[in-house]
Amino acid sequence: MLTLGGVAAAEPAAAVSAPSPQASTHVVDRWARHILRAMPLEQKVGQLFVADVWGKSADEVHPGNQRKYGVDTPAEVVRRYHVGGVIFFNHSGTDNVDSPTQLARLSNGLQRAALSARPHIPLIVSIDQEGGRVTRIADQATEYPSAMALGAGRSADNARTAAEINGNELRAMGVNQNFAPVADVNSNPLNPIIGSRSFSADPGLAGELVAAQVRGLQGGGRPTETVSASAKHFPGHGDAAADSHVELPEIKRTEEEWRRIDLPPFEAAIAAGIDSIMTAHITVPSLDPSGNPATLSKPIMTGILREELGYDGVVVTDSLQMQGVREMHPDSEIPVLALEAGVDQMLMPPDLDVAINGVLDAVRSGRLSEERIDQSVLRVLKLKWKRGILVKPLASERSVPRHVGTAEHRATIQRITDRAPTVLRNDAGVLPATNPGKVLVTGWNRPEYPGYPADPVAALATHLGRSATALPTGTSPSGAAIERAVAAAKESDLVVVLTNNLRTGASQRNLLTALLGTGKPVVAVAVQEPYDPGYVDAPTWVATYDWRAVSMAALAKVLTGAAAPQGKLPVTVPDGTDPGTVRYPFGHGLSW
Structure with missing residues (x-):
């Protein structure tokens, strides 16, 4: 007998053969129900949870x-x-990533552990590989621009191509589900958690690119070469002014506003055949006045998503470790409420024993029926069939280098990213700087920690060539750092200063203002x-939408005139001190 979270589980029944991805839905349904009859309750409930694990190999202690x-x-x-x-x-908490081949080996080891049980049911192996700042594997793999960079590029074909490459590389590494694309419409410039993870503040543009990425992730080859996409975060996190990792945001839209702004990208995802949808830990009183987060809301998850929109795919929660879902209910109650609301899978509960036993107790008490669990x-199970996980759960470790981070993939993604840089202002005619002389690249860089590359200041200076010097000042430059940057600027012919979040970064604003005061030509880059251009009145402003090396390479081409800027703002940029005043409108972007 196996003890599961302190509960004895019966020995599972014999395995049955899995249908191929080409099998009819009738065959798949018959197989899935046969498998279901072979599973004890404890094993069924286990299928409803997605766990985070520590270690870079399956057997690492x-x-x-x-x-x-x-x-x-x-x-x-x-x-x-x-x-x-x-x-x-x-990240440093549950770091699983070292290299593409290592990730394939880890995935295979965990799949073998799952397949050692009977019935032999492989795992959904998930990752957040959105692109931009939410990138889980970059070293030796292709890195991608942010969703908003794709929004600036205005090409659904490019969005689909980027997603297809992303999906093919992930599957080669043994990952079969990507928690992407972000379907939130970033309509609130003060949103602290979505921002450039969203394609646009325009529902139509966001929906077009969401659908394109769904088709790229799920349709870029045979089912065994693709990954499940997961549109997030339903019913829409784009208008939040708070971070659901640390509190429960309230969305104050009317239902009419929600239907007009937030709903369209999710409708587009469903129309494109999305495999799964991730919930948001937000409260939307106009949709459910109970105060419950949407993750636990039956009016939202069943009433709207299941019944009104007709969605019958997998619904997965955002991480249950986030405070936004834990403010109102104990951890043992949250999975039960999620299931009652219409959710299927629970992501990363803070205590898996507590979560599983909460569901088991609810079934044994009659609060939840076993039929609801079966549903x-x-x-x-059908998602695992649809994506070919049942017939091909393992990755070929030896072939990873032939499929991941290839020169062709990198060149294609660079070409796509080159469309993103958006020149918002060029009053002094500084750009293009075809013969810039001595260039100082300074400003924002992020401290290195596992999973993130070297700072963008150094990356941009490298792309600009030997005449460029890198002087990063960190996320909050000190007075001494500002003085050093000013001194270096006075010895330079052109200054490029990178910014990130000037709204809360007073010291970054001070740095940019001091550099403008030198009288040297200054290019400010968000x-x-x-x-950021709404907070400091610099005569030259450029937006790149993320800071990864692929975006810095694209920026260097625009700055030096090697490429003409093509990006158009996918959002409206308001004045930082007067939000009612538009500094740069949606669709704005200069070229030459």
């Missing part, structure tokens, strides 16, 4: 697994809980959200 799960290795987590999926990260398990 890591104290993080012991702290959270009471076992040593990622493989033991999978075997103990029969989870339906795992998710990989590249969600069937959706999960390297993440394009709202």
Whole structure:
């Protein structure tokens, strides 16, 4: 007997053969129901959870697994809980990523752990590989521009191509689900968590590019070469002024406003055949006055998503470790409420034992029926069939270098990214700087930590050539750092200063103002959200929408005249002190 979270589970029944991805829906439904009858309740409930694990190999002993799960290795987590999926990260907490081949080896090890149980049901292996700042694997793999950079490029074909390359590379690494694209419409410039992760503030443009990326991720080859897409965060996180990681944001739109602004990209995703939709930990009183986060709202998840929109794919929560979903209910109650609302899978509960046993207790008490559990398990099983995970759960580790980070992929993504840089202002005619002389590149850079590349200041200086000097000043430059930058600027012919979040970055504003005061030609570049030009009145402003090396290469071409700027603002940039005043309108962008 296996003990699952302190509950004894019956030995599972014999395995049955999985249908091919080309099988009819009738055959798949019959197979899935046969599998369901072979699964004890504990195994069914396990399929409804997606776990984060510690370690870069399936058998790596890591104290993080012991702290959270009471076992040593990622493989033991999978075997103990029969989870339906795992998710990989590249941060210091649960760092799973080293290289593409290593990631394939980790995925394969966890799949073998899942397949060691009977019935043999492989895992959904997930990652957040959105592009831009939300990139989980960049080293040796192709890196992608942010969604908003694609929005600036205004090409659905390019958005689809980028997603197709992304999906093919992920599947080659053993990942079969990408929690992307972001379908939120970033209509609030003060949004602290979405921003450039969104394609646009325009629902039509956002919906067009969301649909394109869904088709690229899910349709870029045979099912065994593609990944499940997951549109997020329903019903729309774009108007939030708070971060749901740390609190429960309230969306104050009327229902009519929500239908006009936030709904269209999700409708587009559903029309494109999206495999799954991720929920938002936000409250929307006009849709559900209960105060519950949307993740736990039956009027939103069942009433709107299931019944009105007719969506019958997998609905997965955003991370249940986030405070936005934990403010009103205990951790044992949240998965039960999510299932009652119409959700299928629970992502990263803070205590998996508590979460699973909460669901088991609800079934045994009669609060949840086993038929309700079966309904969600069937959706999960059908997703695994649809994406070819059942017949090809393992990746070829030896072939990873032939498919991931190839010269062809990198060149294609660079070509796509080259359309993004948007020149908002060029009053002094500084651009293009075809013969810039001595160039100082300074300003914002992020401290390095696992999973992130070297700073964009250095990357841009490298692309500009030997006449450029890099002088990064960090996220909050000190007075001494500003003085050093000013002194270096006085010895230069052109200054390029990178900014990120001038709204809250007073010291960054001071740096830019001081550099403008030198009298030298200054090019200010917003390297993440394009709202920075509303806070400092520089005569030359450019927006890149993210700071990764691929975007810095595109920026260098525009600055030097090697390429004409093509980007058009996918949002409206207001005045930072007077939000009612538009500094740069939607669609604005200069060229030459």
